[in-house]
Amino acid sequence: MVHIGVLGAGTWGTALARMLANTGNQVTVWSAIESEIRDLAAGKAHPNLPGAEIPESIRFTTEISEACAEKEMILFAVPSPYVRETTRRAAPYIAQKQILVDAAKGMESGTLFTMTQVIQDELCRENPAKTVRLVALSGPTHAEEVARDMPTTIVSASGDPAAAKAVQDTFMNTCMRVYTNPDIRGVELCGAVKNIIALAAGMSRGLGYGDNTKAAIITRGLAEITRLGCAVGCQEQTFTxxxxIGDLIVTATSVHSRNNRCGELIGQGMPPRKAIEKIGMVVEGINAIPAVRKLSELYGIEMPIVEAVDSIVNGGVAPEAAVEELMGRGKKGERGL
Ligand SMILES: NC(=O)c1ccc[n+]([C@@H]2O[C@H](COP(=O)([O-])OP(=O)(O)OC[C@H]3O[C@@H](n4cnc5c(N)ncnc54)[C@H](O)[C@@H]3O)[C@@H](O)[C@H]2O)c1
Incomplete structure (x- = not known):
C-alpha cells in the first residue's frame, strides 16, 4: 500500500484517485475549492464522471498539508495554469526526496517550462537545497474511461529511473498498463502540443471536413511535434x-476531448472567446499556444498547423482562410513524411 496525496479534485484527479484507492492505496485528495471537497466527500460522485463511484477509503481535505505530509507520492492533477500556485502552497509540506508526479499537460508561457520544470522552479524558490524526484505521467487517457475501468495505457517518464519505476508499480493494475520512459521533456512536450493539434482537428470537423483532413492534421501535427521535440533535445522515439502519437490520436478523435470540442465550435463559426466560455473548463490547447509558438520561433522550427490555430484563436483569422493558407502555403510538401 502506498500513501498518495492528490492535488486537484477535477475530472482527472478524481478518476486517478478512485483507481489508486480501488487498487489498495491510501489516497488523500485536496482541492483549492472547498465546495468541491464537500460535495465529493458527501456525494461520493463527480459531476463529470457519471456512474463512477468514489471509494469510501478516500480522504478529502481542504488542508494541503494533509495531502502532502508523510506521503510517498504527491500527484499534481490541477490544470496547468494552477500548477505553480499549487506548488507554492504545497512547498512547505513537501519532503526531501519525495516523488512528485505531474499529470497536468501544458507549458508556461513566460518561462517556456514544462510542468515538472515549473514544480522544480517553484520548489527551488522555497528552498534551493530541496531535491525531489519528478515524474511526468502522460498518455492516451481520458478520465471518463479510466473512471469506468476501461483498459488504458500511460507513460511514467522521469530522468530518475527508480522514481519512474515506483510510479509504474503504483499505477499499474489490470485496467492500467504503465510504461516507463527516461525522456521526461519529450513526454511533457507531446502532452502540451498535442492539445493544439486537437483544436485544429476539432476546427476541421466544425468546418464540415471529413476523415481525409483529420488524418492529415494528425500526421502532419505529429511531424510538427517531432521537429520541435528533436530540436530541443528530446528523443525521436518518444513521439511515435x-x-x-497515442495521445494525439485520442485527443484529436475523441468526443471526450475539450480541445477537440472547443475547436469544433470555433470551426462552426463561434468566436474563440465564446467557444472557450461555452466549454466552461480549462482548455489546455488554448493556454499552450503562446509557449509553443515562442519555443518554435526560438529554435526556428516550422509549425504551420500550430501557427494556423494561433492565427484563428488570437489573430482573428477566419478558419476557412487559415485552411486556404495552409493548403497553398510556401514550398510544396516533400516526401509525405
Ligand atoms: N480529464 C482528462 O481526461 C485528463 C487526462 C489526462 C491529463 N489531464 C490533464 O490534467 C489536468 C487537469 O485536468 P482535469 O480534466 O482534471 O481538469 P478539470 O477542469 O476537471 O479540473 C479542474 C480542477 O482544478 C482545480 N482548481 C480549479 N481552480 C484552482 C485553483 N485556483 N487552484 C488550484 N486548483 C484549482 C479544482 O480541483 C478543479 O476541480 C489538465 O492539465 C489536463 O490536461 C486530463
Missing part, C-alpha cells in the same frame, strides 16, 4: 510512442 504512447505519449506522442
Amino acid at each position: 510512442g504512447l505519449a506522442g
Whole structure:
C-alpha cells in the first residue's frame, strides 16, 4: 500500500484517485475549492464522471498539508495554469526526496517550462537545497474511461529511473498498463502540443471536413511535434510512442476531448472567446499556444498547423482562410513524411 496525496479534485484527479484507492492505496485528495471537497466527500460522485463511484477509503481535505505530509507520492492533477500556485502552497509540506508526479499537460508561457520544470522552479524558490524526484505521467487517457475501468495505457517518464519505476508499480493494475520512459521533456512536450493539434482537428470537423483532413492534421501535427521535440533535445522515439502519437490520436478523435470540442465550435463559426466560455473548463490547447509558438520561433522550427490555430484563436483569422493558407502555403510538401 502506498500513501498518495492528490492535488486537484477535477475530472482527472478524481478518476486517478478512485483507481489508486480501488487498487489498495491510501489516497488523500485536496482541492483549492472547498465546495468541491464537500460535495465529493458527501456525494461520493463527480459531476463529470457519471456512474463512477468514489471509494469510501478516500480522504478529502481542504488542508494541503494533509495531502502532502508523510506521503510517498504527491500527484499534481490541477490544470496547468494552477500548477505553480499549487506548488507554492504545497512547498512547505513537501519532503526531501519525495516523488512528485505531474499529470497536468501544458507549458508556461513566460518561462517556456514544462510542468515538472515549473514544480522544480517553484520548489527551488522555497528552498534551493530541496531535491525531489519528478515524474511526468502522460498518455492516451481520458478520465471518463479510466473512471469506468476501461483498459488504458500511460507513460511514467522521469530522468530518475527508480522514481519512474515506483510510479509504474503504483499505477499499474489490470485496467492500467504503465510504461516507463527516461525522456521526461519529450513526454511533457507531446502532452502540451498535442492539445493544439486537437483544436485544429476539432476546427476541421466544425468546418464540415471529413476523415481525409483529420488524418492529415494528425500526421502532419505529429511531424510538427517531432521537429520541435528533436530540436530541443528530446528523443525521436518518444513521439511515435504512447505519449506522442497515442495521445494525439485520442485527443484529436475523441468526443471526450475539450480541445477537440472547443475547436469544433470555433470551426462552426463561434468566436474563440465564446467557444472557450461555452466549454466552461480549462482548455489546455488554448493556454499552450503562446509557449509553443515562442519555443518554435526560438529554435526556428516550422509549425504551420500550430501557427494556423494561433492565427484563428488570437489573430482573428477566419478558419476557412487559415485552411486556404495552409493548403497553398510556401514550398510544396516533400516526401509525405
Ligand atoms: N480529464 C482528462 O481526461 C485528463 C487526462 C489526462 C491529463 N489531464 C490533464 O490534467 C489536468 C487537469 O485536468 P482535469 O480534466 O482534471 O481538469 P478539470 O477542469 O476537471 O479540473 C479542474 C480542477 O482544478 C482545480 N482548481 C480549479 N481552480 C484552482 C485553483 N485556483 N487552484 C488550484 N486548483 C484549482 C479544482 O480541483 C478543479 O476541480 C489538465 O492539465 C489536463 O490536461 C486530463
